[in-house]
Amino acid sequence: MTHIVRIFCAVLALCAAARLAAGQEVVFEEWHYHQPGDLLYDEGVHTAGVILEDFSFAIMVLDAEGKNTAIGAVIPGTDFQDSVTSTLTMTDGSARTLTVTGDQLRRERPKAPGMVSYSFFLSDEDVELFQAARDWTLQAGDQKATFPLAGSRIAVDAAREAQKISAGGPEVRDEWIATCDAAAAHPYDGESPVPGVAWDDMDAETATTACLNAYAAGDVLPRIRYELGRAYDKGGDSRAFELLTKAARDDHYPIAYNALATLYGTGTYTIRDLAAAHELLEQGTALGDMVSGYSLGRMLIERGTGPDEIERGRALLLDAAEAGYPPAQRIYGQWLVDGTLGAGDPLQAKSFLEKAALTGDASAAFALAQLYIGDSGLDPDPKAYLKYLKLAAKGGNEAALEALSLD
Incomplete structure (x- = not known):
C-alpha cells in the first residue's frame, strides 16, 4: 500500500x-x-x-x-x-x-x-x-x-x-536494456556501450516500445531514461521533456544536457529559453559530453557577446571536430571557408569536410564540393567537384540535387 x-x-x-x-x-x-x-x-x-x-x-x-x-x-x-x-x-x-x-x-x-x-x-x-x-x-x-x-x-x-516484465528477473531486464540501446542509443553518447542509431534512422515506435519495456523491467538506468526521452522526442511525444529533464537534472547523464538544451533552444514542448539552454550546455560540457561541447561552441560563435566567447566557441568546435563528431567537422569546415571563423585554412577545412562526408553527412559533401569550384584557396577541380556533388545528392542534399539537375 x-x-x-x-x-x-x-x-x-x-x-x-x-x-x-x-x-x-x-x-x-x-x-x-x-x-x-x-x-x-x-x-x-x-x-x-x-x-x-x-x-x-x-x-x-x-x-x-x-x-x-x-x-x-x-x-x-x-x-x-x-x-x-x-x-x-x-x-x-x-x-x-x-x-x-x-x-x-x-x-x-x-x-x-x-x-x-x-x-x-x-x-x-x-x-x-x-x-x-x-x-x-x-x-x-x-x-x-x-x-x-x-x-x-x-x-x-x-x-x-508490464508487471510480467518486471517480475522476469535480471535476464529479462538485460534483454530489454540491450533492445532499447539498439533502438535508441545516440551514436556519440560517451556513456553508451553500443554503436547507437542516427536520428534519421531511428524508428520512433520500435524505440519507444523497447525502452518502455526496459523501463518496466525496473532499476531504471539513467541511460535508459535518456534513451526513452530520445525515442519519445523522435515520435513528437511531449513526454520527452519530462524524461530528458530527469535524465539531465536528476541523473546528471552527460548527453541528456544537450538533448534538453535543444528542447529549450527550439521551444519544443516548452517555452523557448536560450539562457536555460546555455546553462544546460555548460553543464554537459563540464561533464565531458562532446555533443554538448559542440552545441555550446556553435552557440558561443553565433550568439557570443565578444571575442573571448567566440574564441572559446571556436576551441570547443575544434575539439569536437578533432574527436570525430561529423556535425562539428562539417560546421567547422564550412565556417573556415565562409570566413565565420576568421582567416581559415582551406586544407584544414577540406580535411574535416572529407571526414564528415565519409560518415554520410550529405551537407558536408556538398560543402566539400564547393571547395573545388575555386576562390577557396584550393585549385579548381571539376572531377572532385562532381564526385562530392553526387555524394551529397545521394545523401538527399537538396542543393546538390538541384545543382545536378541544372548541370
Whole structure:
C-alpha cells in the first residue's frame, strides 16, 4: 500500500495544476495505463487510472512482484470516514457492493485542500469485475464519486503485461536494456556501450516500445531514461521533456544536457529559453559530453557577446571536430571557408569536410564540393567537384540535387 500512499500524496498537487503543465494534456473520463512521463506515473509499480474533470481520480496499482493489487481514489471531502462503500455497476445494470473498513482500509489526506483518499487491496476476482463493469462508485459518508470504467480492461491488461516484465528477473531486464540501446542509443553518447542509431534512422515506435519495456523491467538506468526521452522526442511525444529533464537534472547523464538544451533552444514542448539552454550546455560540457561541447561552441560563435566567447566557441568546435563528431567537422569546415571563423585554412577545412562526408553527412559533401569550384584557396577541380556533388545528392542534399539537375 506504500506506493498508493506515495502516489496520492505526491500527485494530487500536480493534478490541480495539470492544465498548466508543460506539454501535458490531461484526458478525462477514460482509463489509461500510466507510462513514464504521464501525470500519474510512479516508478517502481504499474498503474492504470482515470481522472475526472474536478481532478478526482481513481487508480489501480500492481506491485512489481505481481503479489498485490490495490484500488484507490482521491475524492472531494474534508472529514475521514471509518468505512467506505464500493459499488461496481455492471453493464447489465446490476450492482456489486461491498463495505471496506478497519485494517482493510487505508486513509490519507493528500497535499491539497478539500480532498481525501481511500485505498484497499483487491482480489484477482475483484480486478476482473472492475474490468468488466460500467462504473465504480466510492462512497464515504456524504462524500461520493463515480468513476467510469471505460478503457479499464485495456489499461489494466497493459499494466499486467508490464508487471510480467518486471517480475522476469535480471535476464529479462538485460534483454530489454540491450533492445532499447539498439533502438535508441545516440551514436556519440560517451556513456553508451553500443554503436547507437542516427536520428534519421531511428524508428520512433520500435524505440519507444523497447525502452518502455526496459523501463518496466525496473532499476531504471539513467541511460535508459535518456534513451526513452530520445525515442519519445523522435515520435513528437511531449513526454520527452519530462524524461530528458530527469535524465539531465536528476541523473546528471552527460548527453541528456544537450538533448534538453535543444528542447529549450527550439521551444519544443516548452517555452523557448536560450539562457536555460546555455546553462544546460555548460553543464554537459563540464561533464565531458562532446555533443554538448559542440552545441555550446556553435552557440558561443553565433550568439557570443565578444571575442573571448567566440574564441572559446571556436576551441570547443575544434575539439569536437578533432574527436570525430561529423556535425562539428562539417560546421567547422564550412565556417573556415565562409570566413565565420576568421582567416581559415582551406586544407584544414577540406580535411574535416572529407571526414564528415565519409560518415554520410550529405551537407558536408556538398560543402566539400564547393571547395573545388575555386576562390577557396584550393585549385579548381571539376572531377572532385562532381564526385562530392553526387555524394551529397545521394545523401538527399537538396542543393546538390538541384545543382545536378541544372548541370
